[in-house]
Amino acid sequence: xxxxxxxxxxxxxxxxxxxxxxxxxxxxxxxxxxxxxxxxxxxxxxxxxxxxxxxxxxxxxxxxxxxxxxxxxxxxxxxxxxxxxxxxxxxxxxxxxxxxxxxxxxxxxxxxxxxxxxxxxxxxxxxxxxxxxxxxxxxxxxxxxxxxxxxxxxxxxxxxxxxxxxxxxxxxxxxxxxxxxxxxxxxxxxxxxxxxxxxxxxxxxxxxxxxxxxxxxxxxxxxxxxxxxxxxxxxxxxxxxxxxxxxxxxxxxxxxxxxxxxxxxxxxxxxxxxxxxxxxxxxxxxxxxxxxxxxxxxxxxxxxxxxxxxxxxxxxxxxxxxxxxxxxxxxxxxxxxxxxxxxxxxxxxxxxxxxxxxxxxxxxxxxxxxxxxxxxxxxxxxxxxxxxxxxxxxxxxxxxx
Amino acid sequence: xxxxxxxxxxxxxxxxxxxxxxxxxxxxxxxxxxxxxxxxxxxxxxxxxxxxxxxxxxxxxxxxxxxxxxxxxxxxxxxxxxxxxxxxxxxxxxxxxxxxxxxxxxxxxxxxxxxxxxxxxxxxxxxxxxxxxxxxxxxxxxxxxxxxxxxxxxxxxxxxxxxxxxxxxxxxxxxxxxxxxxxxxxxxxxxxxxxxxxxxxxxxxxxxxxxxxxxxxxxxxxxxxxxxxxxx
Numbered sequence: 001x002x003x004x005x006x007x008x009x010x011x012x013x014x015x016x017x018x019x020x021x022x023x024x025x026x027x028x029x030x031x032x033x034x035x036x037x038x039x040x041x042x043x044x045x046x047x048x049x050x051x052x053x054x055x056x057x058x059x060x061x062x063x064x065x066x067x068x069x070x071x072x073x074x075x076x077x078x079x080x081x082x083x084x085x086x087x088x089x090x091x092x093x094x095x096x097x098x099x100x101x102x103x104x105x106x107x108x109x110x111x112x113x114x115x116x117x118x119x120x121x122x123x124x125x126x127x128x129x130x131x132x133x134x135x136x137x138x139x140x141x142x143x144x145x146x147x148x149x150x151x152x153x154x155x156x157x158x159x160x161x162x163x164x165x166x167x168x169x170x171x172x173x174x175x176x177x178x179x180x181x182x183x184x185x186x187x188x189x190x191x192x193x194x195x196x197x198x199x200x201x202x203x204x205x206x207x208x209x210x211x212x213x214x215x216x217x218x219x220x221x222x223x224x225x226x227x228x229x230x231x232x233x234x235x236x237x238x239x240x241x242x243x244x245x246x247x248x249x250x251x252x253x254x255x256x257x258x259x260x261x262x263x264x265x266x267x268x269x270x271x272x273x274x275x276x277x278x279x280x281x282x283x284x285x286x287x288x289x290x291x292x293x294x295x296x297x298x299x300x301x302x303x304x305x306x307x308x309x310x311x312x313x314x315x316x317x318x319x320x321x322x323x324x325x326x327x328x329x330x331x332x333x334x335x336x337x338x339x340x341x342x343x344x345x346x347x348x349x350x351x352x353x354x355x356x357x358x359x360x361x362x363x364x365x366x367x368x369x370x371x372x373x374x375x376x377x378x379x380x381x382x383x384x385x386x387x388x389x390x391x392x393x394x395x396x397x398x399x400x401x
Numbered sequence: 402x403x404x405x406x407x408x409x410x411x412x413x414x415x416x417x418x419x420x421x422x423x424x425x426x427x428x429x430x431x432x433x434x435x436x437x438x439x440x441x442x443x444x445x446x447x448x449x450x451x452x453x454x455x456x457x458x459x460x461x462x463x464x465x466x467x468x469x470x471x472x473x474x475x476x477x478x479x480x481x482x483x484x485x486x487x488x489x490x491x492x493x494x495x496x497x498x499x500x501x502x503x504x505x506x507x508x509x510x511x512x513x514x515x516x517x518x519x520x521x522x523x524x525x526x527x528x529x530x531x532x533x534x535x536x537x538x539x540x541x542x543x544x545x546x547x548x549x550x551x552x553x554x555x556x557x558x559x560x561x562x563x564x565x566x567x568x569x570x571x572x573x574x575x576x577x578x579x580x581x582x583x584x585x586x587x588x589x590x591x592x593x594x595x596x597x598x599x600x601x602x603x604x605x606x607x608x609x610x611x612x613x614x615x616x617x618x619x620x621x622x623x624x625x626x627x628x629x630x631x632x633x
Contacts, residue, residue: 043558044534051559052546179525186521186553205512229510235592237571238508244530248513248523 008384012115015145015384016095019117022141023093026133028119031092033074039064042073045333045364053101067099072358072375075120076365086362087371089123095380111381117141118355118377122362128303130374131337131357132310138353138376139316142341146387147352149344151320154279155327157181158336158357159286162300163272166290167265169194170258172251177269184326187273195266205249213249221246268293275325279308282323307337328356335359337374343386352386353378403615405449406623409463409472412440412454416606419498420473427630449623458482464490467613470620471627477503477581477604481541491610494633499606503541505548505599506588507577508570516597517552520577524556527576538562538575541601545579548601567591608633 024030043051046069055067068074071094080086095117102112119137124130135152142150160181164174173194180187212224225246229236236242271289275282283305290297312318328338338356342348355376362371410431411417424431430445431452442452453469461482463469473496483489507514514520527535534557539545542559549557560575567587569575581604582588585595608631610624 052543052550175525176522180553182555183553209512225512228512234509235571236508236510237592238510238576239531239573240508240511240527240576241530244526245511245513248526252513 011384012380015380016115016117018145019141019378020093020095022144023119023137026137028091028093031075031078031094032096033071033078033094035068035097036065037068037074039066041077041365042066045073045361055099055101069100070098071096071116071118071377072120073361073365076362079122080362080366086367087123087369091119091121093119115380116377117380118375120373120375122373123371127357127372128307128310131307132314134355134374134376135311135339136314136316138341138355138378141378142353142383145383147343147383148390150341151344152316153322153324153327153340153342155324155338156304156336157328157334157338159300159304160272160325162297163269166295166297167268169261169265173261191266191269194261195263196260213253216250218243218247218250221250225249264293268295273325277323279318279321279323283308333358333361345389346382346386350382352382404617404619405451406471406620407451407453407469409453409455409460409469411457411460411473416457416499419606423496427632429627429630447623447626449619464609464611465613467611467615470611470614470616471624472609473606474609475499475501475604476607477501477541477544477602479607479609480602481544484543489612491612492607493610494608496606496608501581501583501604502600503544503579503581503602503604504595505577505579505601506593506595509592509594517554517599520596521554528556534558535576536560537577537579538566538569539579540566541579544601567593
């Protein structure tokens with residue numbers, strides 16, 4: 001965006017004040033984390049894909065820094081830097097600029113520099129209550145900013161984890177499916193691979209090494225790997241040890257010899273991922289689905305329904321809230337409940353606000369232990385555009401999409 | 402509005418020799434103006450064309466911003482330096498020289514890693530053992546990211562390397578590399594092997610036109626003359 005008009009600047013400023021006063025009235029402490037962040041911490045948490053969209057630069061001292069691509073990680077860092085007891089419950093709110101490179105050209109709905117207003121709750125003990133409070137505070141603030149028609153979409157990555165836990169398979173397969181959940185295509189391929197009758201052969205591994213590794217314990221396998229490398233004249237370079245390589249080879253062999261994932265289980269996982277329905281109906285559908293596959297998911301589903309009840313008690317329109325099992329796949333750091341608010345006056349695929357639970361993020365940002373965390377952020381330029389669209393062409397400022 | 406066409410050709414090495422050869426075979430003699438170590442030239446008989454001798458990577462940038470109308474450079478450099486290449490340039494012709502592959506290479510001693518999927522599989526155990534993601538040394542940051550993203554690999558870190566990339570795994574500054582290779586000999590000599598499905602791009606020298614340059618009718622005419630001679 002080249003520049004903005006003074007009028008739009010003022011509109012954004014006054015909207016931010018409205019949002020922030022809803023947050024602070026609800027008890028969230030206003031903070032202003034640094035715009036410039038150490039690239040290292042950030043990139044480790046968000047991964048290379050978002051890095052491609054992050055403005056990374058080197059300062060004159062040679063340190064690698066970045067312009068924050070969101071305010072969640074900076075708020076986590078701020079919390080850890082100032083709080084000697086980071087696991088105690090703390091609630092923060094913020095409003096500030098975030099920066100993301102837009103591969104083609106930036107557009108009003110996807111600017112490379114935008115303002116985020118948001119809230120974070122760290123260290124709470126009653127997870128569902130904190131999640132509902134987050135949704136409810138965000139929806140209240142959107143209404144306070146003048147948005148009338150708001151739709152809600154939810155997902156629950158905890159359900160998926162519970163489903164994998166309940167299904168019978170080796171632990172490393174669970175971890176693998178969990179890891180691939182973020183990448184739909186890789187996930188489908190992995191599922192196909194695990195349930196195939198004929199697992200992919202370990203081609204290109206020399207027969208004598210394969211024989212040596214058969215039924216070997218890790219120590220023996222390490223020796224076989226070292227011997228093989230020495231005999232073949234392959235230099236040992238890099239930080240990985242022969243033991244690491246031996247262990248990975250043993251895992252591969254183990255996978256090859258394991259019974260394939262029952263097609264029934266694979267089908268259940270596929271059907272789970274495909275569930276998309278109004279929130280209550282989706283819960284019922286998941287119960288039926290798991291029951292017919294003789295898998296007990298009731299504890300996780302009870303939590304799901306309990307959360308819906310809490311949402312309803314908070315005055316949120318649960319009847320018109322949609323659930324999608326796949327939802328939450330785009331941002332890797334979420335670990336549980338996720339939600340998105342969008343305005344029909346803008347577009348369904350452009351969320352105005354979104355958030356969820358990310359219980360691993362604080363630890364990744366430097367905390368000693370995992371600390372529960374839930375938060376949400378509002379894309380304030382989009383909110384302003386959606387409110388203007390609702391007002392119609394003669395509204396305050398006819399900001400198009 | 403400019404009336405002159407700027408043609409950017411590589412300023413040194415085999416790539417320059419082969420580019421000049423290509424033109425002279427087509428009856429277009431490129432000669433330098435003034436000092437023989439200078440960087441400006443012309444095509445005999447085409448007085449509306451300026452030739453600029455620039456480094457191969459600079460050519461990609463000049464085409465991107467429209468400072469050059471036409472240029473000869475490797476596809477790898479174009480794809481690396483222009484994230485939306487299809488909107489900024491047109492590839493007019495593959496020139497049949499300057500062949501090189503951009504590949505992923507890992508230490509030969511990684512017997513358990515033969516494919517990109519194996520690499521992804523290894524990332525979790527690597528992090529558990531070393532407390533960090535594995536590092537990929539490369540000067541092709543964008544090509545690497547796009548390739549890994551398309552294969553669903555996200556758990557790695559890139560370290561930018563501007564020279565002697567193939568030595569970084571042995572030196573310990575990176576764990577594997579994405580680099581350019583023609584015969585694979587340098588990789589082998591450094592104890593590396595190419596992953597079975599690790600070819601990111603088969604690159605060669607290309608004749609490329611800028612879409613953002615100022616294309617006046619006179620410039621178009623000059624382009625047509627060059628293209629006709631080259632048989633593009």
